[in-house]
Amino acid sequence: MIERIIIAGSGGQGIMLLGKVLAEAAMLENRFVTWLPSYGAEVRGGTAHCMVAVSDKEIGSPYIAQADSLIIMNAPSLEKFKSRVKKVSLWVINSSLAKPDNIKGGSILQHPFTDLALGLGNIKVANILALGCFLKYKQLVRLDTVSSVIKKFAPAGKEELIRINEQALRKGAELR
């Protein structure tokens, strides 16, 4: 089994963190994992993405040309990857900022993660809402494992941050 995921959005949406949380959780569940960021001459307001592979076997390339799943957090990212990937099994799309027109193949889960995050009181948790939504569908790692990673990653003394991320994770997993 190998699951190759591309996570994309704009700088500041917690794209790298989303990937790290997912990869760390998979590692804790004894899977092979790789995480590869997009890096270089990135510009503010442009796209940022990372690539996460989770497998039962050693992983060859951390670079993902053919993704199994995409988590897309804004419109430019959708444009960028729509034409570049084939045979995708799942699209998770932030409908607050991107409209999934002309997507061919694969299941589409679209929810307004940014608006939902605002509703929870912190726009920054849109990423974890999307992760919850993705995991409910893919069952790649247990939500409890993700919770433990969130606790581990949160800076000391930020109980409120842990609480709201936890809330976002569970709410994301309830979305239909």
Added chain:
Amino acid sequence: MITGNEAIAEGALDAGCRFYAGYPITPQNELPAYMSRRMPQLGGIFIQAESELAAINMVFGASAAGALAMTSSSSPGISLKQEGISYIAGARLPAVIVNIMRGGPGLGNIWPAQSDYFQATKSGGHGDYHCLVLAPSTVQEAYELVKLAFYLAEKYRNPAILLADGMLGQMMEPLVKNPKSKIPNPKDRRKEWALTGCKGRAPNIVKSFYMREGDLEKLNLALQKHYQLIQAKEERYEGLFLKDAQIILVAYGTMARISKVALHTLRQEGIKVGLIRPIALWPFPKKAFAAKSSSKVRYLVVEMSYGQMLEDVLLTVRDKEQVEFLGRAGGGVPSAEEIIKKVKKIL
């Protein structure tokens, strides 16, 4: 999980490195960033130098004074350091130089590449010298090999290069620290040659400059003998399915990971593929080819370059008809699918 760059920094610190000087360049910046945070905590020295030249010469000085010293950069920055590396090799000093390669030539880009193989293995600076060159292919191995690089550098009083590409530097993978590591800690090594203050003993001299006729030739002869010893003792490689293989992939670093995927896919189809993964690039693991070079096995060298390690494979196998090549450069990375296609075309 940790990035390759951070794993290298961590490995260096665990090896006892307490002097780092460098100048920033992508895609290796996480390495000095990590060093800048950890080194002061451990009582070591971190210097962001004013240039690559300054950094390598600080390492030269620190090493002469007996410190376990290291610098790191990426391709164009490593080019700038070549003069210093040649001096370090000439003065017979240990030092570790990390090159997280990017696409070239010139300023290049920041995508992964393996185009600095020649520079690393054939003495990139002036003079007849060699650096030990180690090439990790996972984050875990990056950690292990930088420790080994320090050990070997100290053991042979010779600069050692850790050669990896931008992908390995940037990616994150789990890292497990093995407390039972077999690599001895070079901290325990006594450095009788170091410039530590000569009160009560004869002064030590560290130099690469020999005026008297014949003296420099003597140094060169000593170095050559030394390189022969390293060649005899320090070849390192991983071999997979070498016994029954009809075709053997030869790849290092990130390309070896991708080659393994191609190998397993082809094996499932019943095609007998093997892999030689050089772990040391210098000394080049000639013995990996020894058993096979007389028979009719084919080799497919896969690199993120247009054929650099290929030349060492040709020098080892000697029969051009047996050796094929697949390579891309400038940030292009051959995929498992491309390797599979090429193997099928050859057979």
